[in-house]
Amino acid sequence: MTNTFGAHLTVSAVEAGARTALVFEDRTWTYAELESAVRRTVARLDKYGVRGGDRVVMQGAARPEALITLFAVTRMGAVLVPLHPQVAGGELAVVCEETSPVAVVAGEGFPTGTTGLRLAWEDLHPVGDDGPEAPLLDAPVGSDVAVIAFTSGTSGRPKGVALTHGNLCRSMAGGLAGMPSGADDTALIATPLAHVAVLGGLPQVTWSRRGTVVLAPRFDPDLFVDLVRDHRVTCAFAVPAMSALLARHPRFGSGDLDTLRWILSGGSPAQTATREQFRARGIGVVNSYGLTETSAGVTYSAPDESATSTGSPVPEVELTVADAAGSAVPVGTPGEIWVRGPSVASAYWTAAGPVPVTDAEGWFHSGDRGRFDDEGRLTVVGRLKETIITGGENVDPAEVENALADFPGVVEVAVSGAPDPVWGEIVTAFLVTDADTDADADTGVPTLDDVRGHLDGRLARHKWPRRLCVVPALPRGATGKLQRARLATLLND
Structure with a gap:
């Protein structure tokens, strides 16, 4: 046996x-x-x-x-x-x-x-x-x-x-x-x-x-x-x-x-x-x-x-x-x-x-x-079909998500591409925040400028989001895996 x-x-x-x-x-x-x-x-x-x-x-x-x-x-x-x-x-x-x-x-x-x-x-x-x-x-x-x-x-x-x-x-x-x-x-x-x-x-x-x-x-x-x-x-x-x-x-x-x-x-x-x-x-x-x-x-x-x-x-x-x-x-x-x-x-x-x-x-x-890497260790950077092509440049969503994971007040983050007539796709960030974030003193909601300021010096500028959506929750499957195909539906909410 x-x-x-x-x-x-x-x-x-x-x-x-x-x-x-x-x-x-x-x-x-x-x-x-x-x-x-x-x-x-x-x-x-x-x-x-x-x-x-x-x-x-x-x-x-x-x-x-x-x-x-x-x-x-x-x-x-x-x-x-x-x-x-x-x-x-x-x-x-x-x-x-x-x-x-x-x-x-x-x-x-x-x-x-x-x-x-x-x-x-x-x-x-x-x-x-x-x-x-x-x-x-x-x-x-x-x-x-x-x-x-x-x-x-x-x-x-x-x-x-x-x-x-x-x-x-x-x-x-x-x-x-x-x-x-x-x-x-x-x-x-x-x-x-x-x-x-x-x-x-x-x-x-x-x-x-x-x-x-x-x-x-x-x-x-x-x-x-x-x-x-x-x-x-x-x-x-x-x-x-x-x-x-x-x-x-x-x-x-x-x-x-x-x-x-x-x-x-x-x-x-x-x-x-x-x-x-x-x-x-x-x-x-x-x-x-x-x-x-x-x-x-x-x-x-x-x-x-x-x-x-x-x-x-x-x-x-x-x-x-x-x-x-x-x-x-x-x-x-x-x-x-x-x-x-x-x-x-x-x-x-x-x-x-x-x-x-x-x-x-x-x-x-x-x-x-x-x-x-040089020692034969594997790093996973995303899915082939999820790669964002913006202005002819490839952007891996997971890399941007990783850079935003410690943004103040962020509970969850997801990144995907949204269709754009000029760039082909634009990098779009979806954030779930806690109630204590003070990124914007008036609204309590982070702005696109706040996000870009956080990424300055961390990622090349072409990887920065051009659109930001603050949402109550991210779409996840039964096992907790992010369902990226459903992110687009949040753009219209």
């Missing part, structure tokens, strides 16, 4: 069964108890007719039943299709059309009208469950694909990435090499369980090290701080938007976070100002680069590494930064990030059959822009 997703949980249950594996609200599971719950769920899925190779759609809610279902479905050789708990009916219809699931596992409020058997959480995990346990198999009987993880679909039709047992196991091995975690660590997870960082990232690494995972039912800064304090959490996963909210929280400097040694940051380019706030607080930040197609992280920085670097590739992963012709660019020059290695998915899952993820030589063309 060494190359089977979930094998690490079984091994830990055998060798360290009495250790605490999972905490959720007022309940805990030892490794032995978690393993037993998985085996009982396998037996119950079998009773409901799920077989190896079948697809099972699951509401990826942040609850222990979802984690147990994840391990149970993949262990029996079926394929889990985890979705964000707030998925819309239209999105669910696309997923079911592409995957033809035999069952949908979900709670109340999840869209109906789907094909296949509908199972509630209580059907698989009844209160006081003491049902029979399925025997342990040497290997899953069914599909080599363990999980079909659908991309967020911020533009176009969502795509299902077919992640094999081998992909997820190699991703976990990369995390073991790149994350500074150990058996005494307690990791906090406060993201939906459909996130690829849960499937191949920090919780799997923590369980491999026989540490403890604390699962939050949702992300809320107050709850996050409470859980760190109450469970003496030592590490956590947070997308940059979550980290920014925590850094501005009134309790950020209190003793409630004293046990937190480091956070794993991923999902979008990190903001220098937020990272420096964490470092000043004594909390390291491990920047990571990864995508759904790479089964989570393929690079990890050291906790005290430079503010923008995401670190060097993990073992067995190759990275290159290429120009439009596919040739590697010099050190320090931005280009498209290409990834090759055993954690990279081989195909997208579609109703018509598999569609290759990589080119003929095994490279996945990420669509992200990045650059290497």
Whole structure:
């Protein structure tokens, strides 16, 4: 079972069964108890007719039943299709059309009208469950694909990435090499369980090290701080938007976070100002680069590494930064990030059959822009399609956002291009401010001149915004990722 997703949980249950594996609200599971719950769920899925190779759609809610279902479905050789708990009916219809699931596992409020058997959480995990346990198999009987993880679909039709047992196991091995975690660590997870960082990232690494995972039912800064304090959490996963909210929280400097040694940051380019706030607080930040197609992280920085670097590739992963012709660019020059290695998915899952993820030589063309430094460390600077071309000059939104992140009174910042008849596009900044900003004494709202004054000496003038929009909130997806395609709608508000 060494190359089977979930094998690490079984091994830990055998060798360290009495250790605490999972905490959720007022309940805990030892490794032995978690393993037993998985085996009982396998037996119950079998009773409901799920077989190896079948697809099972699951509401990826942040609850222990979802984690147990994840391990149970993949262990029996079926394929889990985890979705964000707030998925819309239209999105669910696309997923079911592409995957033809035999069952949908979900709670109340999840869209109906789907094909296949509908199972509630209580059907698989009844209160006081003491049902029979399925025997342990040497290997899953069914599909080599363990999980079909659908991309967020911020533009176009969502795509299902077919992640094999081998992909997820190699991703976990990369995390073991790149994350500074150990058996005494307690990791906090406060993201939906459909996130690829849960499937191949920090919780799997923590369980491999026989540490403890604390699962939050949702992300809320107050709850996050409470859980760190109450469970003496030592590490956590947070997308940059979550980290920014925590850094501005009134309790950020209190003793409630004293046990937190480091956070794993991923999902979008990190903001220098937020990272420096964490470092000043004594909390390291491990920047990571990864995508759904790479089964989570393929690079990890050291906790005290430079503010923008995401670190060097993990073992067995190759990275290159290429120009439009596919040739590697010099050190320090931005280009498209290409990834090759055993954690990279081989195909997208579609109703018509598999569609290759990589080119003929095994490279996945990420669509992200990045650059290497002299020490082989990767810095992500944005998306190819998000590059602003103004007056013939290229501007990476993430670079401008990073420079504005410490602007007084700014809570969140986003930058995009807006059509312009003269310049082609103009750099446009969207700011969310707090109530105490005094950039403009009359209105309490920063002006374009204030923003440009802040950037003077930091960025070349062609990168300065020509338009400023102060907005109440930025459009974000279910996992906290900025939805740039929706920024244009704020221009008319």
